[in-house]
Amino acid sequence: MTFPPLREELRGIEPYGAPQLDVPVQLNVNENPYGPSPEAAADIARAVGRAAASLNRYPDREFTELREGLAAYLNSSGGHGITPEMVWAANGSNEVMLQLLQAFGGPGRCALSFAPTYSMYPEYARDAMTEWVVGRREEDFSLDLDAARKLVLERRPTIVLLPSPNNPTGTALPPEAVSALCEAAASYEPGGLVVVDEAYGEFRRAGTPSALELLPRHRNLVVTRTMSKAFALAGARLGYLAADPAIGDAIRVVRLPYHLSAVTQATAVAALRHAPELLGRVEDLRVERDLTVAWLRDQGLEVPDSDSNFALFGRFPDRHAVWQRLLDRGVLIRETGPQGWLRVSIGTPEEMTAFRHALTDVMKEQA
Incomplete structure (x- = not known):
């Protein structure tokens, strides 16, 4: 007998969840980086x-x-x-x-x-x-x-x-x-x-x-x-x-x-x-998002227009390698979306600076 008697269509499915890792810069789940006052x-x-x-x-x-x-x-x-x-x-x-x-x-x-x-x-x-x-x-x-x-x-x-x-x-x-x-x-x-x-x-x-x-x-x-x-x-x-x-x-x-x-x-x-x-920080995040989109495009990357608090960017022949190298530098983003793309949540200016520095290093390594 197979135990437990799970529904057949659920067998082998991994539960949903983004990585929760203790790293200095966490930009993977689209949280608001500014907590309540x-x-x-x-x-x-x-x-x-x-x-x-x-x-x-x-x-x-x-x-x-x-x-x-x-x-x-x-x-x-x-x-x-x-x-x-x-x-x-x-x-x-x-x-x-x-x-x-x-x-x-x-x-x-x-x-x-x-x-x-x-x-x-x-x-x-x-x-x-x-x-x-x-x-x-x-x-x-x-x-x-x-x-x-x-x-x-x-x-x-x-x-x-x-x-x-x-x-x-x-x-x-x-x-x-x-x-x-x-x-x-x-x-x-x-x-x-x-x-x-x-x-x-x-x-x-x-x-x-x-x-x-x-x-x-x-x-x-x-x-x-x-x-x-x-x-x-x-x-x-x-x-x-x-x-x-x-x-x-x-x-x-x-x-x-x-x-x-x-x-x-x-x-x-x-x-x-x-x-x-609480919503006062939304405009700050919009500004940081637009700066991030512009910077990513300046690096030669594709970035769709964003109306959210994150940016999708690509395309990478091996996106997992880019994700891992960013993580090795203490920056956690999300490996999601179509193949070749990555997503970064918009954080504080300091967090986005760390992200830009890390991605610059990774792209130099891959050049």
């Missing part, structure tokens, strides 16, 4: 302390105060008329995505995206026993809208996953592409949701719109966000979405009881009180 940290600690006094009771399963705060924030961040009833939250945008697949995927249904894209998407589909269908992006990582629409109409997915900015490429989708795919997904039975994953939405360049602006036009549009990146709360695990209230009602059927702890809710509500301060 002492004032914000103290406010969060006080809020958690108040929550701790009633941890013998279950938390507010509707997380009412948090939804009110998130709705207000989204309306100040590209949204229009978003109400608390349109907001749902969970333990990171990962759980939000999984809940969407649990509610709207399942046997006999499929989810669709366009590669290269976030490596967890097919895992969400697998875990929800949903067929995974993947189209391809263009050579410059843009979307061929005609081909994308054709694939949606052909396969009739109940969920279309569109990260914008895309991970690992950093590229954003134009609003007309989102609208066209929403219309395509609404044209067949039972219809499909178009989920625009804006985990890095706050880092988009000036003039790049948010899909939040399209919510009033498309009932089947879902926009997801996270507090892990721009809010520097990766350790708090809080993701959320904005959509038609009926979508949140459907998710309630599959969510685990009291899925969002009182501590998580208190942390997120307190962080929202400090939104201007």
